[in-house]
Amino acid sequence: MAAAAATLARRITRSGVLPLCRRLPVWGRAARRPPGLPLAPCRAFSNKKIQVDMNESSGVATMKFKSPPVNSLNLDFLTEFCISLEKLENDRACRGIIITSAIPKIFSSGLDITEMCGKSTEHYTEFWRAVQEMWLRLYSSNMVTLAVVNGSSPAGGCLIALSCDYRIMADNPKYTIGLNEAQLGIVAPFWFKDTFVNVVGQRVAERSLQLGSLYPAPEALKFGIVDELVPEEKLQEKATAVMAQWLALPDHARQITKSMMRKAVLDLLVAHREEDIKNFTSFVSKESIQKSLRMYMEMLKKKKS
Numbered sequence: 644m645a646a647a648a649a650t651l652a653r654r655i656t657r658s659g660v661l662p663l664c665r666r667l668p669v670w671g672r673a674a675r676r677p678p679g680l681p682l683a684p685c686r687a688f689s690n691k692k693i694q695v696d697m698n699e700s701s702g703v704a705t706m707k708f709k710s711p712p713v714n715s716l717n718l719d720f721l722t723e724f725c726i727s728l729e730k731l732e733n734d735r736a737c738r739g740i741i742i743t744s745a746i747p748k749i750f751s752s753g754l755d756i757t758e759m760c761g762k763s764t765e766h767y768t769e770f771w772r773a774v775q776e777m778w779l780r781l782y783s784s785n786m787v788t789l790a791v792v793n794g795s796s797p798a799g800g801c802l803i804a805l806s807c808d809y810r811i812m813a814d815n816p817k818y819t820i821g822l823n824e825a826q827l828g829i830v831a832p833f834w835f836k837d838t839f840v841n842v843v844g845q846r847v848a849e850r851s852l853q854l855g856s857l858y859p860a861p862e863a864l865k866f867g868i869v870d871e872l873v874p875e876e877k878l879q880e881k882a883t884a885v886m887a888q889w890l891a892l893p894d895h896a897r898q899i900t901k902s903m904m905r906k907a908v909l910d911l912l913v914a915h916r917e918e919d920i921k922n923f924t925s926f927v928s929k930e931s932i933q934k935s936l937r938m939y940m941e942m943l944k945k946k947k948s
């Protein structure tokens with residue numbers, strides 16, 4: 644596992660663009676399973692920050708974020724996430740993934756702000772490439788991707804949910820979700836914005852992005868950021884039912900449709916990846932942005948006392 648992580652990290656950071664394997668539609672994965680063979684009921688693999696359980700009889704993997712205190716997306720987390728996605732993408736038995744959190748009340752706090760504070764240009768480059776890689780893999784996945792948002796999910800956490808095919812959120816107004824970058828004095832990159840627009844439409848996205856709005860669950864439903872609210876104790880049951888509904892269709896039709904809907908947005912980042920990294924590194928290196936991020940971190944810490 645450590646060797647695989649090191650290899651992937653090297654590939655992400657050195658070669659520039661990690662080959663996005665199996666991006667094109669895969670024809671009927673499930674149909675390739677040898678008929679009549681008994682299937683092991685469940686397989687699992689776990690890294691430091693993400694636990695994956697694979698149910699082979701349903702072809703559904705559950706990916707649980709388990710990086711305390713708040714599942715923030717640092718370089719190690721992003722690398723593990725990409726490796727887990729790659730493993731599942733290449734596993735013919737896997738047709739769908741449920742992405743959720745093992746940390747109570749938090750889905751993910753978004754990008755780890757400490758990765759964007761006081762570091763070198765090389766570090767920002769490596770970090771941003773990993774953020775891009777995570778999104779490219781998730782948004783272009785052939786699998787059915789279902790976000791079970793069982794806690795707050797600001798910024799990068801919201802991006803993960805938005806990149807899935809369907810979002811179920813726990814019906815709790817204390818949990819918030821949204822792209823709140825503007826509140827930190829930073830700007831959501833164009834591909835965060837495009838992903839958001841594809842889910843909620845231009846008007847809601849524009850207003851929400853300019854205001855950096857974080858929506859309590861009921862409002863998130865109203866604006867279409869999530870598809871359904873479900874009592875927390877019913878999330879698992881609901882996720883299983885939704886997944887079964889999506890998996891009832893032939894894979895190839897769903898995959899080609901998904902690819903058709905998302906291709907333009909994916910292609911744009913692939914074509915402008917290096918430029919996007921340069922924009923990020925020069926933006927985040929500005930003293931004024933560093934100051935905003937430091938103040939935001941201090942505000943988070945003060946909030947406790």
Ligand SMILES: CCCCC/C=C\C/C=C\C=C\CC(=O)SCCNC(=O)CCNC(=O)[C@H](O)C(C)(C)COP(=O)(O)OP(=O)(O)OC[C@H]1O[C@@H](n2cnc3c(N)ncnc32)[C@H](O)[C@@H]1OP(=O)(O)O
Nearest residue numbers: 712715752753754755756757795797798799830832926943
């Ligand atoms: C024009 C060109 C443009 C180019 C593009 C340029 C730039 C784009 C750049 C970046 C895009 C970034 C997207 C992001 O994801 S930024 C991250 C945004 N995240 C947040 O705003 C969330 C902040 N956190 C919270 O609101 C709360 O922590 C949360 C609701 C998640 C949980 O609250 P709770 O009360 O349970 O826990 P806390 O006590 O607040 O936190 C515990 C602990 O964790 C630290 N922490 C929280 N979030 C983060 C984080 N995102 N990164 C790093 N650390 C985080 C918090 O400080 C506490 O630490 P400690 O006090 O215990 O040490």
